[in-house]
Amino acid sequence: MAEHTERSIVINADPDDIMAVIADFEHYPEWVSAAREVQVTEYGAGNRPSEVRFVLDAGVLQDTYVLSYEWEADGRAVSWRLVSSDLQRDQRGRYVLAQQVPGSTKVTYELMVDLLVPMIGQLKRRAEKAITEAALNDLKKRVEG
Template identity: 55%
Template sequence: MADKTKRSISIAAPSSRVMDVIADYDAYPEWVAAAKSVEVLARGANGRARRVRFVLDAGMVKDTYELDFDWASDGKSVRWSLASAEIQKSQDGSYTLEDLPDGTTTVTYELTVDLNIPMIGLFKRKAEKAITDTALKELKKRVEG
């Protein structure tokens, strides 16, 4: 199994607020720089997205892909896996939220991506690190802003 990239950030908001922002896929193009369009294709019984289509343009990397989501019943985590894509072979990821006594939330993002094109492991891990760092910084700005 491929190594996961794991990054964390502290956000000055309760986990319920953070998860609401994570789950609002319709708003992603407003605050996720690389998301050109995002469409919820199916919702679960809890109203949360079950399948979402993303059109991504991150400069040299462009892809249209669909992810399937699995939401924890406690509202503290979400996991996803790749359903279909143009250049990705697989993608598995998760957000896990931890409420802290001071009212902040630690958000941990784990991500593994494999592409249909060969990529040296070192470059792949650097790309995953850049993706997770950017995603967490954009999330923090959206929640706290």
């Protein structure tokens, strides 16, 4: 992935439980504050979502976009790329899960977003950092809560 933001957090759960929450897109509006609507539009191998449509409302930023997902066979990583969007030129991301000890997993989130509207690199990185931090904290609350 080109220049991207990377953040990690330790979640008190096993990788399979965390990946189950990540893959449960229909329930994102319950715990992802900006997600107004999330719909799986295609399924791939192992009945995993392969294409997902999002309606995002983050106050000043509102977007409808579609992401294509690839799930690692070992269940420890998932990556995505942008298919279409109203505001984004590109988006690539990845979750990587590494079990520390039983019941404890390090989750790393990598994200690169390129908007159609030009944005100064420093502001872009700051926005990516805020997005990844919020996503990891929300994921931790959802899995552990």
